[in-house]
Amino acid sequence: MPKETYIPCLLGLFRQYGYDGATLSKISEATGLGKASLYHHFPGGKDQMVETVLDYLEKWLSENILPALESEGDAVTRLQRMCLRLNELYQGGEQPCIFAILLSGSARDVFHAKVKALFQGWIDAIANVLIESGMDAQLAKQRGEDVAIAIQGSLILSQALDDTTPFRRTSEQLPTIICR
Amino acid sequence: MPKETYIPCLLGLFRQYGYDGATLSKISEATGLGKASLYHHFPGGKDQMVETVLDYLEKWLSENILPALESEGDAVTRLQRMCLRLNELYQGGEQPCIFAILLSGSARDVFHAKVKALFQGWIDAIANVLIESGMDAQLAKQRGEDVAIAIQGSLILSQALDDTTPFRRTSEQLPTIICR
DNA sequence: ATGACTATACCGAATGAACGGTACAGAAAA
DNA sequence: TTTTCTGTACCGTTCATTCGGTATAGTCAT
Secondary structure, three states, X not given: OOHHHHHHHHHHHHHHHHHHHOOHHHHHHHHOOOHHHHHHHOOOHHHHHHHHHHHHHHHHHHHHHHHHHOOOOOHHHHHHHHXXXXXXXXXXXXXXXXXXXXXXXXXXXXXXXHXXXXXXXXXXXXXHHHHHOOOOHHHHHHHHHHHHHHHHHHHHHHHHHOOOHHHHHHXXXXXXXXXX | OOHHHHHHHHHHHHHHHHHHHOOHHHHHHHHOXXXXXXXXXXXXXXXXXXXHHHHHHHHHHHHHHHHHHOOOOOHHHHHHHXXXXXXXXXXXXXXXXXXXXXXXXXXXXXXHHHHHHHHHHHHHHHHHHHHHOOOOHHHHHHHHHHHHHHHHHHHHHHHHHOOOHHHHHHHHHHHHHHOO
């Protein structure tokens, strides 16, 4: 089996346990692969596993989130399409954001640059939608950040309360609120 | 020295490294205490250290955040006073939220109940301010959640971008936005 | 005031378990 | 038969935790 097969499994593990908590034993058990097999597919060890997951997600974002933002229609509609995709990514608010997870612990040193770039790309893409619809560029950038803030915050709160309502409500109301 | 002395140090460590990343070696080095001494003050080990920090923070919240929300003035003013306190707690957005940190990794099983209760208490206190100022109860609860979402989200984004601007802007604009 | 006792604070060294990672020989697939 | 994969056994390191013990200071009864 190619290593891509195990990406969803790895993603789930790093989401649930974080970088430091996702031990090789857990990874081995969850994937059904022995340590030797894991190191055959990922010679770079745990770091490379995360790297692979991040590359996969970067591709997923560029094939799902960006097209939604660059699709036809007004700004509200486009943001709604984005939220539909985010709903898949976070499984309706049940799953935490792996990018946020990777910001703490020993993972931060290694992956911060990549995570930062991903956030900036996302925010810029949102801002462009708003600029296209006639919003002032500086305000559009702020509103782009506000989207990221609302999504990330609602995921945290959904995790904290063990209830997906905050995320689902936020992703529903967000598009209209952002566009004024 | 009494164990309370080490609370700020422990708080900093768990914030920076998370529960799984904050090893006894790091704690020993940062506190200047030998591992055996740590177990003298905290016989329950790492769990008890986190518990002690959480108890300290619960007290801090009840002496700083709640009084700010129950102080004199209109809703906007009271929320502004709360944000001033949050600014201290998170050091202007430089420090992540330990409650959010404790939601992932092996810490989640142990501390989720306490974190959930803290969030709910905070949100309820905010909602009460808004209800007092004439807002519908159900909407007030949503707005209380929106405050938590905005604060948590802006902290995540500040960490991701390595720039405190999102947190500082959010905590400044939040009070007026929430009250409509 | 003195010696016996106790509580608190601390530490170096060691424990077994688990960590991330590797070596290698054999199985499976091409 | 060569390449790809995997199971087993291992490596050194680090993990959380504990052991046995010291230093200090205060509390006693004498």
